[in-house]
Each structure stands twice: as structure tokens, then as C-alpha cells.
Amino acid sequence: MRAISWFGEAFIPERSTYLGRTVRQEPVRNINVLSPTETPVTKSASAAAAFAPPHPSLFSDSGTLAQNLVEAYLAVRNETERRTAPLTPEDQLIQSMPDASPAKWHRAHTTWFFEQFLLGEHCRGYQPFHPDYAYLFNSYYVSAGPRHARHQRGHLTRPSAEEVTAYRRHVDAAVVKFFQTSDADALAKLAPLVEVGLNHEQQHQELILTDILHAFAQNPIPPAYDPAWRFPASTRGGDQWVSLNEGIHTVGHTDDSFHFDNEKPAHRALVGPVRLGRDLVTNAEWLGFMADGGYRTATLWLMDGFATVTNEEWQAPGHWRQIDSEWKVMTLGGLQPVDPNAPVSHVSYYEADAFARWSGKHLPTEMEWEVAARAGQLNDAFGIVWQWTRSAYAPYPGYRAIEGALGEYNGKFMVNQLVLRGSSLATPQGHSRITYRNFFYPHHRWQFTGLRLADYA
Numbered sequence: 001m002r003a004i005s006w007f008g009e010a011f012i013p014e015r016s017t018y019l020g021r022t023v024r025q026e027p028v029r030n031i032n033v034l035s036p037t038e039t040p041v042t043k044s045a046s047a048a049a050a051f052a053p054p055h056p057s058l059f060s061d062s063g064t065l066a067q068n069l070v071e072a073y074l075a076v077r078n079e080t081e082r083r084t085a086p087l088t089p090e091d092q093l094i095q096s097m098p099d100a101s102p103a104k105w106h107r108a109h110t111t112w113f114f115e116q117f118l119l120g121e122h123c124r125g126y127q128p129f130h131p132d133y134a135y136l137f138n139s140y141y142v143s144a145g146p147r148h149a150r151h152q153r154g155h156l157t158r159p160s161a162e163e164v165t166a167y168r169r170h171v172d173a174a175v176v177k178f179f180q181t182s183d184a185d186a187l188a189k190l191a192p193l194v195e196v197g198l199n200h201e202q203q204h205q206e207l208i209l210t211d212i213l214h215a216f217a218q219n220p221i222p223p224a225y226d227p228a229w230r231f232p233a234s235t236r237g238g239d240q241w242v243s244l245n246e247g248i249h250t251v252g253h254t255d256d257s258f259h260f261d262n263e264k265p266a267h268r269a270l271v272g273p274v275r276l277g278r279d280l281v282t283n284a285e286w287l288g289f290m291a292d293g294g295y296r297t298a299t300l301w302l303m304d305g306f307a308t309v310t311n312e313e314w315q316a317p318g319h320w321r322q323i324d325s326e327w328k329v330m331t332l333g334g335l336q337p338v339d340p341n342a343p344v345s346h347v348s349y350y351e352a353d354a355f356a357r358w359s360g361k362h363l364p365t366e367m368e369w370e371v372a373a374r375a376g377q378l379n380d381a382f383g384i385v386w387q388w389t390r391s392a393y394a395p396y397p398g399y400r401a402i403e404g405a406l407g408e409y410n411g412k413f414m415v416n417q418l419v420l421r422g423s424s425l426a427t428p429q430g431h432s433r434i435t436y437r438n439f440f441y442p443h444h445r446w447q448f449t450g451l452r453l454a455d456y457a
């Protein structure tokens with residue numbers, strides 16, 4: 001029974017399957033490593049979410065469907081507010097570059113998502129909180145109507161942060177009432193849509209942290225989002241390389257647990273022979289690249305990459321500052337010394353590719369990453385930095401976006417971007433998956449992005 005995948009599949013789950021499902025471990029084939037577990041990571045105690053291994057569902061298996069939906073909905077909505085609680089109204093307005101959005105906008109946009117796609121389409125008699133908010137807070141859904149320009153989101157002093165709070169409360173009350181008063185059959189049909197909305201909000205929770213960090217990194221007096229925050233401890237150990245034998249492997253999402261449409265169809269792929277770095281590349285290794293003139297050596301770079309490095313005058317990863325000959329990095333805890341043992345973060349695809357070339361190695365494909373991660377052999381696969389792969393963000397064989405506005409969620413971005421795998425220290429608990437495909441343009445580096453190497457020798 002396909003229960004949960006709303007994207008691209010039947011939008012009529014059966015409640016019993018939906019709530020009672022368990023995640024199956026997907027098969028490991030033709031690999032010489034066989035432990036299908038993931039390595040937990042000790043995270044900093046901070047407002048950033050604590051790490052937990054990939055979680056099968058946002059929903060509890062006990063209670064009525066309505067109770068479970070209310071509980072999951074409020075938990076995710078409260079996490080958004082928890083992440084923005086340290087921010088002043090001024091912090092919530094800033095848009096430090098077109099790719100980043102104000103925290104206030106994230107709070108309102110995720111609210112609009114539920115208002116537009118759940119209440120507006122399924123709750124009879126629902127009145128929108130404000131007639132202009134659909135225009136202000138629609139992000140990129142052409143099918144949902146006209147929208148405010150993305151690069152001008154930081155121009156919106158009004159509505160105020162307080163008014164956005166009122167907007168969130170209005171929609172939250174309406175959603176909870178809708179769950180509590182709808183019949184079970186109707187809710188069962190809508191539960192996958194709710195889960196999409198909650199996962200969507202979790203994606204914005206990560207962006208809330210990366211976007212405010214980018215803004216704070218532009219500030220000469222480096223503000224700390226959370227003064228107690230420290231970079232999470234990474235895991236090392238085991239052989240340096242994970243060997244994957246040549247074989248045909250199933251990749252992509254195969255079970256009934258939640259996933260985005262871009263993770264399907266599962267299909268078979270030839271992988272290996274290849275060795276993948278068990279550990280993430282560290283700051284110490286990156287400093288070696290810098291000391292060797294890595295940023296100045298054109299032959300190490302893709303042409304577009306070197307043009308970007310030159311135009312942007314990059315000499316180090318994003319958010320790094322050299323002060324009195326010492327490299328420091330802007331973090332959620334403020335400006336801190338670069339820890340040589342920590343995984344490097346805030347590097348673009350261009351930089352990751354150049355580093356791999358300088359190392360005499362390569363970046364892995366997303367298929368290689370998935371096969372090794374499924375076997376539980378990658379240290380810090382999740383919870384520290386997203387890892388660049390050299391795979392283009394393209395549709396899996398047979399992929400088609402669904403009809404309607406939510407068909408725009410992932411499919412229309414499948415060109416000119418690269419896939420990142422894993423998750424980061426800013427990824428909310430319960431939002432990580434082995435088959436998860438994140439994607440960014442090759443020059444992007446304001447996310448928590450790092451790398452591990454591949455070796456074909």
C-alpha cells in the first residue's frame with residue numbers, strides 16, 4: 001500500500017497504513033560493507049536542533065488521526081518560532097542577499113503554504129487572514145497566482161513581525177479546528193498534504209538559520225545568534241576509505257515513508273568500483289589547499305568556478321575572516337577561531353571541485369554516496385554539513401511532476417544545479433533521509449555545505 005507519498009502518486013492513503021507504517025531497511029546489494037546503520041553525531045546544545053538519526057515520520061502511531069495531526073502540526077510550527085525567538089524585529093527584516101530571505105518572510109510564507117493549499121482548498125468557509133498576503137508570501141508557485149519579487153522581500157517593513165505572529169496564530173487556530181472537526185476519512189486523504197506542508201516548513205527552518213547567519217556575517221560587530229552555540233563534534237575512525245565493489249544497486253526511495261517526489265522513481269544504477277572518503281574534509285585540509293595557492297591556481301578550477309572566485313575575490317570558505325593572521329569563522333555562536341579538526345563548511349561546488357582536483361581525487365556521485373550511506377559506512381553522513389556530489393540535479397528515470405501548483409515544488413528546478421546529500425547541523429530533527437536530494441547552484445555557499453572525496457584509482 002502506498003500510503004504516504006503524496007507527490008506523484010495516489011493522493012488517497014489508507015489511514016491504518018499511514019499511521020502504523022514502519023520504515024523498511026532497503027536492501028544492500030553488491031557491497032563489501034554491510035552495516036545498515038547510521039552514525040549518531042553529538043550536537044552542540046543550542047537553539048539549533050539536536051541531531052537524531054533519520055526519522056520515519058513526523059506523526060505518532062498512537063492516538064486518533066486528528067490528535068496526531070494536531071500534535072505534529074503544532075510541534076513543527078513551534079520549532080519555527082523557537083528558531084526565530086532570539087531574533088529582534090530588525091533581525092527578522094534583513095535580506096542580506098537575493099538568495100536569502102528575511103526570517104519574518106519565512107514565518108509568513110510557511111503560514112501561507114497551509115493557508116493556500118490546505119485551508120483555502122479544503123476548509124469550507126475559511127477566510128484568509130489578509131487579502132494581500134497571498135501576493136506577499138507566495139514564493140515561486142506560478143499556479144497559485146502573482147507574487148512579490150524575491151529579491152525585494154527585505155523591503156517589507158510591513159507587515160511587522162508582530163503582525164506575522166498574529167497571522168501565524170490565525171492560521172494555526174484554523175488548522176487545529178479544521179483537524180478537530182473534520183471526519184476521519186477526509187483527514188486521511190489530507191494527511192499527506194499536511195505532511196508535505198510540515199516538511200516544507202522544516203526546510204524553511206534550516207533556511208532561517210543559514211539566512212540569518214549570512215546576514216550576521218556581513219556585520220562588522222559579529223552578532224551571535226546563540227552565544228552558547230558550538231560547532232557540533234564530528235566523528236572520525238575506521239579506515240580512511242570505504243570501498244564499493246562494482247555492482248548494480250537500487251537507489252532512490254522505495255518504501256512508504258515520507259519523501260519528496262524527486263527521490264523517486266527508485267531505479268537501478270551501476271556503481272563502483274570506487275572508494276569514498278569515510279570522513280568529511282576538514283578545515284585543516286582546506287587550509288592546506290589555501291596555503292598551496294588553491295584559490296589562485298586557475299588550472300584547478302572549472303572556468304565558471306575561477307570566474308566566480310575572481311569576481312567574488314574569494315580566498316577562503318564563506319564566513320571566514322582573517323584577523324591578525326588568524327582565520328576565524330562566523331558561526332551561529334558568533335565569530336570563532338577556525339577549528340582545524342572540524343569539517344569545512346560554507347564551500348561552493350566550485351570550491352569543492354577545485355579542492356578535489358588539488359587532492360588528486362574527485363567528488364562522488366549521488367549514487368555512490370547513497371550506496372555507501374545505506375551501508376552505514378560514512379562518518380557524519382548526517383547532521384553537520386550537506387555534502388556536494390558531482391551529480392547534476394536531474395529527474396530520475398520516469399519522473400514526472402504532479403499536476404497543479406505543488407507540482408512546482410521540486411521538478412521545475414531540475415536544471416543547472418548540483419545535488420547535495422546528507423543533512424546539516426541546521427536540518428531539523430526528523431527531516432533527514434538517505435534518499436534526500438538537496439540541490440543548489442554551484443556558486444552557492446551560504447548553506448552548511450562541505451564535502452567528502454571519491455577515489456577511482
Ligand SMILES: [Fe+2]
Nearest residue numbers: 109139200204
Ligand atoms: Fe517554500
